[in-house]
Amino acid sequence: MCLAIPARVVALPEPDAALIDVGGVRKRVSLALLDDVAIGDYVIVHVGYALTRLDPAEAERTLALFAEAQIAMDGA
Amino acid sequence: MKYIDEFRDGELAQRLARAIAREASPSASYNLMEFCGGHTHAISRYGIKDLLPANVRMIHGPGCPVCVLPIGRIDNAIALSSRPGLILATYADTLRVPASKGLSLMKAKARGCDIRMVYSSADAVRLAREHPTAEVVFFAIGFETTTPPTAVAILQAAAEGLSNFSVFCNHVLTPAAISNILESKEVRELGTVPLDGFIGPAHVSTVIGSQPYEYFAEEYQRPVVIAGFEPLDVMQAILMLVRQLNEGRAEVENEFTRAVTREGNLKAKALVAEVFELRRSFEWRGLGEVPYSALKIKEKYRAFDAEARYGIEYVSVPDNKACECGAILRGVKKPTDCKVFGTVCTPENPIGSCMVSSEGACAAHYTYGRFKDVPVVATSAAA
Amino acid sequence: MSAVRPDYVRPIDFKHGRVDMTHGSGGRAMAQLVNELFLREFDNEWLRAGNDSAQIAMPTGRLVVATDSHVVSPLFFPGGDIGSLAVHGTINDVAMSGAKPLYLAATFVLEEGFALSDLKRIVVSMAAASRAAGVPVVTGDTKVVEQGKGDGVFITTTGIGVVPDGIDIAGDRARPGDAILVSGTLGDHGVAIMSLRENLAFETTIESDSAALHELVAAMVAAVPRIRCLRDPTRGGLATTLNELATQSGCGMVIRERDLPVKPQVAAACEFLGLDPLYVANEGKLVAIVPGADAARLLAAMRAHPLGRDAAIVGEVIQDSLHFVQMETSFGGRRNVDWLTGEQLPRIC
Numbered sequence: 001m002c003l004a005i006p007a008r009v010v011a012l013p014e015p016d017a018a019l020i021d022v023g024g025v026r027k028r029v030s031l032a033l034l035d036d037v038a039i040g041d042y043v044i045v046h047v048g049y050a051l052t053r054l055d056p057a058e059a060e061r062t063l064a065l066f067a068e069a070q071i072a073m074d075g076a
Numbered sequence: 077m078k079y080i081d082e083f084r085d086g087e088l089a090q091r092l093a094r095a096i097a098r099e100a101s102p103s104a105s106y107n108l109m110e111f112c113g114g115h116t117h118a119i120s121r122y123g124i125k126d127l128l129p130a131n132v133r134m135i136h137g138p139g140c141p142v143c144v145l146p147i148g149r150i151d152n153a154i155a156l157s158s159r160p161g162l163i164l165a166t167y168a169d170t171l172r173v174p175a176s177k178g179l180s181l182m183k184a185k186a187r188g189c190d191i192r193m194v195y196s197s198a199d200a201v202r203l204a205r206e207h208p209t210a211e212v213v214f215f216a217i218g219f220e221t222t223t224p225p226t227a228v229a230i231l232q233a234a235a236e237g238l239s240n241f242s243v244f245c246n247h248v249l250t251p252a253a254i255s256n257i258l259e260s261k262e263v264r265e266l267g268t269v270p271l272d273g274f275i276g277p278a279h280v281s282t283v284i285g286s287q288p289y290e291y292f293a294e295e296y297q298r299p300v301v302i303a304g305f306e307p308l309d310v311m312q313a314i315l316m317l318v319r320q321l322n323e324g325r326a327e328v329e330n331e332f333t334r335a336v337t338r339e340g341n342l343k344a345k346a347l348v349a350e351v352f353e354l355r356r357s358f359e360w361r362g363l364g365e366v367p368y369s370a371l372k373i374k375e376k377y378r379a380f381d382a383e384a385r386y387g388i389e390y391v392s393v394p395d396n397k398a399c400e401c402g403a404i405l406r407g408v409k410k411p412t413d414c415k416v417f418g419t420v421c422t423p424e425n426p427i428g429s430c431m432v433s434s435e436g437a438c439a440a441h442y443t444y445g446r447f448k449d450v451p452v453v454a455t456s457a458a459a
Numbered sequence: 460m461s462a463v464r465p466d467y468v469r470p471i472d473f474k475h476g477r478v479d480m481t482h483g484s485g486g487r488a489m490a491q492l493v494n495e496l497f498l499r500e501f502d503n504e505w506l507r508a509g510n511d512s513a514q515i516a517m518p519t520g521r522l523v524v525a526t527d528s529h530v531v532s533p534l535f536f537p538g539g540d541i542g543s544l545a546v547h548g549t550i551n552d553v554a555m556s557g558a559k560p561l562y563l564a565a566t567f568v569l570e571e572g573f574a575l576s577d578l579k580r581i582v583v584s585m586a587a588a589s590r591a592a593g594v595p596v597v598t599g600d601t602k603v604v605e606q607g608k609g610d611g612v613f614i615t616t617t618g619i620g621v622v623p624d625g626i627d628i629a630g631d632r633a634r635p636g637d638a639i640l641v642s643g644t645l646g647d648h649g650v651a652i653m654s655l656r657e658n659l660a661f662e663t664t665i666e667s668d669s670a671a672l673h674e675l676v677a678a679m680v681a682a683v684p685r686i687r688c689l690r691d692p693t694r695g696g697l698a699t700t701l702n703e704l705a706t707q708s709g710c711g712m713v714i715r716e717r718d719l720p721v722k723p724q725v726a727a728a729c730e731f732l733g734l735d736p737l738y739v740a741n742e743g744k745l746v747a748i749v750p751g752a753d754a755a756r757l758l759a760a761m762r763a764h765p766l767g768r769d770a771a772i773v774g775e776v777i778q779d780s781l782h783f784v785q786m787e788t789s790f791g792g793r794r795n796v797d798w799l800t801g802e803q804l805p806r807i808c
Binding site for chain 3: 003005022023024025026027028046047
Binding site for chain 2: 047049055059
């Protein structure tokens with residue numbers, strides 16, 4: 001459902017608007033649903049709005065979980 | 077693309093596949109419903125089924141807002157667009173949904189109705205601003221992810237005092253649909269649809285949080301794992317569900333921790349609560365009338381409610397008799413169980429909505445998985 | 460007042476003027492437009508002869524003819540315009556049979572009110588593309604339709620070429636065991652166009668890949684004369700072209716997602732909009748099918764040419780009575796790559 005992608009905030013041209021970048025493609029999106037967004041933050045964008053921030057630490061943790069998946073079993 | 081590519085890594089996929097195969101007990105069967113259409117699409121597009129053992133079965137749920145939109149509501153949208161001086165702004169997803177009298181929004185557009193595709197609700201507001209003499213109606217669809225953007229649009233229009241903007245609201249709610257499935261005869265009594273656990277939607281959950289699913293886990297004793305949108309997320313979630321089922325647990329777990337918290341997006345929820353309230357009942361295509369499952373615009377914002385403004389009357393239109401979308405949306409049947417799948421009903425000429433939206437179970441299977449229905453012995457001749 | 464030259468004709472105002480119905484009526488205004496714009500820019504011996512047709516010497520070999528209508532909107536986009544697109548597109552259609560393109564014909568249907576400055580820009584661009592490719596526009600026609608009945612300008616181009624004997628390249632010649640190659644990155648043109656659509660405005664440096672491929676084809680045929688199929692994946696993208704070839708040849712195909720060349724920005728733009736690069740149009744790329752044993756040699760020849768720098772072997776032809784095109788996903792599973800259904804539209808879900 002809800003096609004949404006993680007994007008990096010590269011500029012804050014006006015209150016409630018951000019310029020985001022995904023793989024070199026840039027677009028203006030609304031920040032009406034999110035407070036305190038800073039340049040460098042990653043946000044999830046859906047239909048032209050930033051819905052939530054993406055937590056880089058959690059992202060790394062999740063990736064590590066994937067990598068662990070079989071190690072735990074192999075050890076058993 | 078950061079935070080996208082890493083979650084599609086083929087090698088990690090193989091690891092997760094091996095882990096799932098090891099941990100899924102060969103004497104048990106794991107029937108997991110992925111509620112969200114985006115997950116259905118990911119599973120088909122990446123061929124995830126190939127990486128799962130035979131006793132882990134994915135059932136496609138009704139989390140596709142286009143698929144569950146009743147024909148009657150599209151008819152209403154077409155009728156609106158036929159009014160002279162009215163511009164109907166819509167997301168592209170709705171354009172090809174077949175409605176009554178062989179029409180669709182796309183066909184209505186070909187006949188001269190002013191229907192414009194927009195990417196964002198903000199574009200609809202802009203249309204109203206730029207065309208002060210036209211009436212602009214935004215055809216709002218979607219689950220809880222897409223609802224806050226509509227709320228913002230209405231509040232924006234109110235703040236600007238736009239008198240020519242309104243919304244035809246068709247927003248629906250995820251927990252109500254999950255309830256409906258779990259309460260259905262096939263699941264509750266007959267046991268014809270074995271449903272052991274759910275993969276919870278990714279982006280809906282960023283808005284509503286993980287908390288609303290706790291009720292289902294508790295009440296119906298089924299584990300729920302909220303999964304991110306990428307194929308590795310889906311596989312990890314499947315592994316987590318397998319583990320819960322093995323251990324006899326029925327909890328809500330969050331795989332999508334990088335974007336989902338327990339409370340969700342409070343600001344978005346508040347904006348939605350400001351503008352919308354629950355409808356007592358709403359018809360879902362395939363599920364029938366579902367109580368407290370959809371939203372309407374509050375009295376306070378009546379000026380922006382297209383249903384009030386244009387006196388829209390909803391007339392329920394039954395599905396084509398041969399169409400099995402209803403059963404498919406509830407996970408009772410598979411696309412290949414439908415008599416007209418792939419012959420009369422194709423993405424080119426869809427009879428039911430499961431075939432129109434690329435997330436619908438039928439379209440996904442037709443587009444990505446059809447070759448598996450036939451035992452094709454695909455060998456290459458020696459060069 | 461100084462004397463006015465007796466043969467003075469007021470020149471067309473290309474800066475501010477607009478197309479009107481007299482430009483299509485066959486009278487003086489039309490002749491003036493033809494002279495001051497089309498003849499001046501395309502300038503060659505055939506057009507200078509001033510006839511309604513061009514007489515050309517009969518070449519030896521098999522004659523190839525191709526025609527296209529061009530209705531692209533917007534008319535101007537990064538990397539090209541409707542004019543250069545028209546020239547490249549028809550040259551490519553001719554070249555896909557292994558033929559050397561020789562001549563072009565071009566017709567213009569102009570909408571009343573269309574800015575002459577835009578028309579001139581388009582014609583100048585067409586003439587430049589035609590000269591660069593070495594394929595002259597030898598005859599043409601102009602008509603004008605009332606305002607509201609056209610999209611600015613529609614262009615139709617027809618191309619003639621010649622295939623030497625011994626070259627047999629056609630859509631039904633693919634056989635199991637053949638290799639499938641693409642000449643470069645996929646989806647550039649479609650993404651460049653979409654970035655200009657009103658409600659999708661996103662910033663990207665992606666340009667259309669519109670280009671004439673006949674010289675690349677000549678190099679390819681010289682290296683591997685027994686190429687089986689060539690086709691340019693325009694509307695509908697690579698997926699549609701492969702399905703066409705599979706159906707025509709009566710076989711199946713398997714391609715590998717990880718071998719498909721796609722620019723990161725194109726991949727990102729497709730993510731944004733929920734599109735699949737496999738279905739996005741290309742205007743300067745080709746698909747080649749060649750016996751497996753010749754694949755490496757063909758790849759080297761393609762990569763040695765500027766328009767084939769990013770060429771890659773992406774899959775192979777297999778036996779399949781149902782003519783499916785399948786793909787091994789980068790994820791490890793397999794999926795269908797089906798025909799394009801309807802129009803590729805961005806989605807929210």
